[in-house]
Amino acid sequence: MDTQPGSELTIQEYPITMWLIGAALDLVGLFLFFRGSLIGGMIALLGGMLLAMLAQVLTVTADRAAGMVRIHRRSPLRSSTQEAPISEVAQVEVERSTDSDSTTYRTVIVLKNGERLPLRPYYSSGNYRKRKEQAEKLSSFLGVKGPNAEPPGLAQMVHGAVHSEMQITLQGQDERGLHWQVERGQVGGMPLLRWSAPAAALPGDFLFLAQKPQGMKISLSGGVLGMVSSFLYRQVLGLYGFSPEHTPGIETAQAVEALGEELDEYFGGIASSAELAPRLLNPWVAEALRQWVTRRPLQQGQPADGKQVGQLVVLFSPLGLFAEALVEAGGEDEEDLIRLGLAIAHEARLD
Numbered sequence: 001m002d003t004q005p006g007s008e009l010t011i012q013e014y015p016i017t018m019w020l021i022g023a024a025l026d027l028v029g030l031f032l033f034f035r036g037s038l039i040g041g042m043i044a045l046l047g048g049m050l051l052a053m054l055a056q057v058l059t060v061t062a063d064r065a066a067g068m069v070r071i072h073r074r075s076p077l078r079s080s081t082q083e084a085p086i087s088e089v090a091q092v093e094v095e096r097s098t099d100s101d102s103t104t105y106r107t108v109i110v111l112k113n114g115e116r117l118p119l120r121p122y123y124s125s126g127n128y129r130k131r132k133e134q135a136e137k138l139s140s141f142l143g144v145k146g147p148n149a150e151p152p153g154l155a156q157m158v159h160g161a162v163h164s165e166m167q168i169t170l171q172g173q174d175e176r177g178l179h180w181q182v183e184r185g186q187v188g189g190m191p192l193l194r195w196s197a198p199a200a201a202l203p204g205d206f207l208f209l210a211q212k213p214q215g216m217k218i219s220l221s222g223g224v225l226g227m228v229s230s231f232l233y234r235q236v237l238g239l240y241g242f243s244p245e246h247t248p249g250i251e252t253a254q255a256v257e258a259l260g261e262e263l264d265e266y267f268g269g270i271a272s273s274a275e276l277a278p279r280l281l282n283p284w285v286a287e288a289l290r291q292w293v294t295r296r297p298l299q300q301g302q303p304a305d306g307k308q309v310g311q312l313v314v315l316f317s318p319l320g321l322f323a324e325a326l327v328e329a330g331g332e333d334e335e336d337l338i339r340l341g342l343a344i345a346h347e348a349r350l351d
Contacts (some may be wrong), residue, residue, distance in 0.1 A: 147300030
């Protein structure tokens, strides 16, 4: 939340993600308690409570009349404030930290004497654009140099690299006149294969399915759990290259609790409307999906034979029908993905 009534700029940021994770841990702890796991439940509860208590609300105030910029962080357990004269500010920039796995970011006020005042003491991943907008707004108000151009890193991968790396490898038209294509790319260093048919669209709605290890229980609907579910599914959607245009109503979408007897064991899902799953996932569509997952089950950890099978995701959207899997292009995997996409397009009630 930002306010700028003239001579004063206030930037306020709430640790929503940490609060949600803390709440989710507490709910997991309660679940474990009721299941009889007292130690596990206690650990989860304490971890969730500690995370929520340590999460800090950030307030940055730049006051031209007083000539000061103030960084205030507060949580139920602690509070801290840093101040500096506006005349001593040289730049507001986005600082990054890179290791072998990821790139993380934070906004920093740089003083003329070289001292650096980070708005938050820690770095966070996947949010360069937010940090850049924050730095630009503050530097513009203070009349100092702003952030440099965006560096390559994890944020780019999550917010667009999947699209830019995808290459069309095959196009076709079936006997019913449906045009389709296959693209290949990478996500997080893993091969990604995408089948899509733009004409097989679901106007104004979406249904997203993500393969899970067989029998894994996912119950994330309603209340705080529903918010956590929506947040997690949005991250997965972004990872696979889908934008908000693919998922209208994602802000109010809920996890689908019942996908049908044949699919509940293998998939989790989220939809813009509760009636979509029964309508789209009829017995013929369910059978096509079941054939894929029984031949390519997703396992937790490394399988005993050393052969790792990639996840399948399916998206019914206003921009078309998509089936994506973390598999190599060519060979049996690609042929089966094409057959799966065509089977879903033909059998689902999209109109």
